[in-house]
Amino acid sequence: MLLIRAIIRPEKVGEVLSELLSAGFPAVTKMDVYGRGKQKGITVGEVHYDEIPKEMLMLVCQDEDKDDVVKVILRTAKTGTGTFGDGRIFISPVESAYTVSNGKEGL
Numbered sequence: 028m029l030l031i032r033a034i035i036r037p038e039k040v041g042e043v044l045s046e047l048l049s050a051g052f053p054a055v056t057k058m059d060v061y062g063r064g065k066q067k068g069i070t071v072g073e074v075h076y077d078e079i080p081k082e083m084l085m086l087v088c089q090d091e092d093k094d095d096v097v098k099v100i101l102r103t104a105k106t107g108t109g110t111f112g113d114g115r116i117f118i119s120p121v122e123s124a125y126t127v128s129n130g131k132e133g134l
Contacts, residue, residue: 028121028134029093033084034060035104035114040082046103047086052096054134056085066111079112087121087134 035043040057047055061078068077088096097116105113125132 028087028124029090030085030087030119030121031093031096031100032117032119033100033104033114034062034081034117035084035100036106036112037080037082039104039106039114040084043084043100043103046099047084047096050095050099052086052088052092052099054086058083058085064112064115069112081114087124089134093118 033043044055044057047053060081060083062081063077063079068075068079070076084100086096097118100116123132124134
């Protein structure tokens, strides 16, 4: 199993969630996050912003579904111009998962 964390622009979340659902990946956790990427924030006039609001989507999938999930996120989270700040995707192994209500292991 893999944990996929995607940090994306807030205005793209609805579209990404909808496309993940359509692709068969309904289970997602969403969090408001703040940070900066390689561009070290943005400067507007004389004001520098280094804590840019983003959304983090997290989902666990089977190893063989990784490419499908990543393709959906890349396709739908990218802005038309593909500018700085469109986001990042991080993938980590998951040793195990349990359902709290019934104690069953697995997805």
